[in-house]
Amino acid sequence: xxxxxxxxxxxxxxxxxxxxxxxxxxxxxxxxxxxxxxxxxxxxxxxxxxxxxxxxxxxxxxxxxxxxxxxxxxxxxxxxxxxxxxxxxxxxxxxxxxxxxxxxxxxxxxxxxxxxxxxxxxxxxxxxxxxxxxxxxxxxxxxxxxxxxxxxxxxxxxxxxxxxxxxxxxxxxxxxxxxxxxxxxxxxxxxxxxx
Amino acid sequence: xxxxxxxxxxxxxxxxxxxxxxxxxxxxxxxxxxxxxxxxxxxxxxxxxxxxxxxxxxxxxxxxxxxxxxxxxxxxxxxxxxxxxxxxxxxxxxxxxxxxxxxxxxxxxxxxxxxxxxxxxxxxxxxxxxxxxxxxxxxxxxxxxxxxxxxxxxxxxx
Numbered sequence: 001x002x003x004x005x006x007x008x009x010x011x012x013x014x015x016x017x018x019x020x021x022x023x024x025x026x027x028x029x030x031x032x033x034x035x036x037x038x039x040x041x042x043x044x045x046x047x048x049x050x051x052x053x054x055x056x057x058x059x060x061x062x063x064x065x066x067x068x069x070x071x072x073x074x075x076x077x078x079x080x081x082x083x084x085x086x087x088x089x090x091x092x093x094x095x096x097x098x099x100x101x102x103x104x105x106x107x108x109x110x111x112x113x114x115x116x117x118x119x120x121x122x123x124x125x126x127x128x129x130x131x132x133x134x135x136x137x138x139x140x141x142x143x144x145x146x147x148x149x150x151x152x153x154x155x156x157x158x159x160x161x162x163x164x165x166x167x168x169x170x171x172x173x174x175x176x177x178x179x180x181x182x183x184x185x186x187x188x189x190x191x192x193x194x195x
Numbered sequence: 196x197x198x199x200x201x202x203x204x205x206x207x208x209x210x211x212x213x214x215x216x217x218x219x220x221x222x223x224x225x226x227x228x229x230x231x232x233x234x235x236x237x238x239x240x241x242x243x244x245x246x247x248x249x250x251x252x253x254x255x256x257x258x259x260x261x262x263x264x265x266x267x268x269x270x271x272x273x274x275x276x277x278x279x280x281x282x283x284x285x286x287x288x289x290x291x292x293x294x295x296x297x298x299x300x301x302x303x304x305x306x307x308x309x310x311x312x313x314x315x316x317x318x319x320x321x322x323x324x325x326x327x328x329x330x331x332x333x334x335x336x337x338x339x340x341x342x343x344x345x346x347x348x349x350x351x352x353x
Contacts, residue, residue: 003291003295003344003345003348005295005314005341005344006314006316008291008292008295008313009213009217009292009295009311009312009315010213011292012212012213012216012292012296012335013209013212013213014212014216014222014225014226015211016205016208016209016210016230017203017208017226017230019201019204022204022229022230022233022234022237023237025230025231025234026234026237028237029234096252096255096256096259097255097259097327098255098324098325098326098327099255099258099262099305099308099325099326099327100326100327100328101327102259102262103262106262106266108261140313181265181266182267185265188262188265188304188305191303191304191305191306192305192326192327192328193216193328193332
């Protein structure tokens with residue numbers, strides 16, 4: 001006796017959730033996206049503007065301070081460009097294409113994400129910490145010897161901690177997770193075979 | 196727009212839910228994916244023009260949302276028996292239904308989508324355009340998957 005799969009299939013179902021649940025969930029998602037955009041696209045440029053304002057207001061004398069400011073601003077701009085390029089891809093990820101194209105697109109997004117998390121994080125961090133160290137030279141020189149030594153010891157200890165411990169761990173962890181997803185996506189794409 | 200969406204929502208909820216259920220075989224998870232699918236439909240609906248192919252469009256979004264689950268959870272739980280079945284049939288049919296969904300969720304991911312669409316009465320030409328395969332390829336795959344399912348059911352029933 002052959003089984004009627006279609007009849008069995010149609011046996012399954014789920015209570016239709018109140019349509020308001022869908023709208024509430026959509027609003028929550030929108031709020032989260034807005035919050036993320038606000039955090040990155042408003043707070044970071046404001047920081048950059050504040051730093052530029054310091055330059056204009058306090059008129060630093062040393063070239064290191066100016067180079068430091070420029071480096072911090074470049075770090076912020078580079079970070080914003082990289083994340084903003086990725087953001088629309090992640091949120092929309094054109095779900096209306098066929099599965100084959102969708103999977104290819106997802107693989108590309110993941111590879112881009114991998115580049116951003118490894119390379120761009122390092123670039124951002126290098127520019128930011130070097131910029132900060134240069135920027136503070138002028139102000140550190142205003143203090144006494146004990147202050148200078150303490151200040152630079154702490155600054156370099158923090159940079160070393162981030163560079164040698166925190167950053168490699170974070171990059172490695174993200175890379176591992178990302179590579180796993182890429183491998184799974186490629187496996188799925190492989191299931192569809194070559195057309 | 197609200198009216199159109201509400202109509203789509205009523206007409207397609209169970210169809211989309213079943214496809215998601217075939218993919219994950221977990222009621223709560225399937226409801227979640229189905230809800231995400233309708234959020235995407237709600238967002239994209241104002242840009243959608245080709246009313247004739249609305250079903251294909253909806254199933255594409257649903258299928259891709261299923262595939263996207265890889266990103267959310269690397270280790271997909273393999274075919275747990277669902278805790279609750281909301282549409283109660285007779286006990287025998289109910290366990291057979293559960294078994295069918297269990298078997299489908301154990302198939303390779305893209306096969307789960309193909310067979311779910313087939314069981315949802317989607318034309319094979321449409322399935323081809325949803326997954327990005329040729330119609331012939333879909334036909335072959337559907338045939339093989341059904342064969343596999345039939346074998347599993349034969350073992351199950353004896």
